[in-house]
Amino acid sequence: MPKPKAAASGPSQRQLRVGELVRHALAEILQRGDVPDPDLGRAVITVPEVRMSPDLKLATAYVMPLGGKDAEKIVAVLERNRKFLRGEVGHRLDLRSIPELRFRVDTSFDEGTRMDALLNSPEVRRDVEGQGAEDENADGRNVEGET
Numbered sequence: 462m463p464k465p466k467a468a469a470s471g472p473s474q475r476q477l478r479v480g481e482l483v484r485h486a487l488a489e490i491l492q493r494g495d496v497p498d499p500d501l502g503r504a505v506i507t508v509p510e511v512r513m514s515p516d517l518k519l520a521t522a523y524v525m526p527l528g529g530k531d532a533e534k535i536v537a538v539l540e541r542n543r544k545f546l547r548g549e550v551g552h553r554l555d556l557r558s559i560p561e562l563r564f565r566v567d568t569s570f571d572e573g574t575r576m577d578a579l580l581n582s583p584e585v586r587r588d589v590e591g592q593g594a595e596d597e598n599a600d601g602r603n604v605e606g607e608t
Contacts, residue, residue: 507525514560520560
C-alpha cells in the first residue's frame with residue numbers, strides 16, 4: 462500500500478540540487494557574455510535563485526542586473542533568448558531532460574531592504590528595548606548573565 466503524501470513542505474532535495482546546477486550554468490553563460498543579443502550588451506546579471514518544478518521540466522530563474530537598473534528590459538531580453546539559453550544549459554549539464562526556462566525579476570533584495578526598515582522602525586525598536594527590561598532576573602542580572 463503506498464504511503465499517503467505529506468503536505469507540501471517545500472522543494473525536494475532533487476529539485477534543490479538540479480536548480481543549483483541550472484543556476485550555476487546560467488550564471489556562467491551570462492558571465493561569459495555568450496548570449497548573442499546586442500540588447501543585453503555588457504550587462505552584469507546575477508542569478509540568485511532557480512526554482513524547479515516537481516517534475517524538473519520547468520526552471521524559473523530569478524535574475525537581477527547589477528544596480529537593479531532596467532530589470533524588466535533584461536528579463537524581456539532573456540525571455541527572447543530562452544531557447545538559446547536552454548541549449549547552452551543542456552550542453553553544460555548531464556540531465557535526462559533539459560528544463561524549459563522562465564525568467565523573473567528577483568525581488569528578494571527589495572524584501573530584505575523592507576525587513577531592515579521594519580526592524581529599524583521606532584515601534585519595533587521600542588518593543589525590543591522594552592522586552593530587554595522584562596528579561597532581567599530578580600538579582601538584577603539579565604538572562605544572558607551580564608550585569
